[in-house]
Amino acid sequence: MYDVSTPDRLIESTRELLWERGYVGTSPRAIQRRAGAGQGSMYHHFSGKPDLALAAIGRTAEEMRAGVEEILGGPGTAVERVSAYLRREREVLRGCPIGRLTQDPDVMADPALRRPVEETFAWLRDRLAAVLAEGRDRGELGAGLDPGPTAATIVAVLQGGYVVARAAGTSEPFHQAVDGVLALLSRP
Template sequence: MSSAERLIEATRELLWERGYAGTSPKAIQARSGVGVGSMYHHFDGKAGLALAAMRRSAQELKEMAEAHFSRPGPAGRRIASYLQRERDVLRGCPIGRLTMDFDVVNNSDLRAPLDEVFAWLRSRLADLVAEGQESGEFRAELDPQAVGAMLAAVVQGGYVMARSADTAEPFDAAARGALSLLGLRVPQHA
């Protein structure tokens, strides 16, 4: 792995663990095993490196979600697959974690990958709801945009509640509840 790749991967992990403010150049260097000169050679300081790491995390989130969304089968099954996928709930979302970081949300460049991936997620979920309406799977009176936003919020809020409770159960219950509201029958421990 190149030094630039090691820097990006180390920064991704540190941002997930500590947030932007808690991720120092010294910690990045220690985690990556790459010297300070290399960091400034490849990136425009901490902000440039963090932006590259955040874009990588956002792309990974999109690819993972799309793997569920583009499966064959009914729209509801694909939504359920995404909501109930295997995930490290107590670790939280690497993107959602950064929304609580003052330095990120008050910097339009750093906030951009978050805005973009969450807009994409809401839109993609709304598309699946509309698809389910067209096939008769979901009620016609549902607002696909509002339901897409609600489903994205269930995931992000589920992470927060699970971390607070130190158990995945609040996340799992929120996912089951959302699916139930869509009229989908799901096993208690799916």
């Protein structure tokens, strides 16, 4: 049986708690309890909560990028790949684990914690823009499509879809937003 290391358990516990409770609601004690690790173990591996949160946010960002790249770098037309990304299985009512961090004032006030969030969204916009430019250049999308602003719109619709779905208590508004942005992309 594979035994997960204490630092990995601490990082995974922090990731889960950040997604559920945000930075302020994630106490060192809650992290230790969920990870099954003592205070000494936590401070042996990490200098404190900000260091552990940075490792957790970084891991979440890396996993998100890898999952997105697998879809956007895969086969199909630009619209098929963007559609596959937007329609992939998600825990809509939990929100985006990176996007939710933007609503956390302590994360946004700390340049080190904010950096992986900013970088992930910048990467996502750039990656989507590249796929859209490829589709435009291949004639799959209209010649007048501007990939940068269109990619920014897709990211904004996706993140807004999470917020509206959470407010409504149902994933339906999220799926409607995805359907709407894809209908706009499919117009001649």
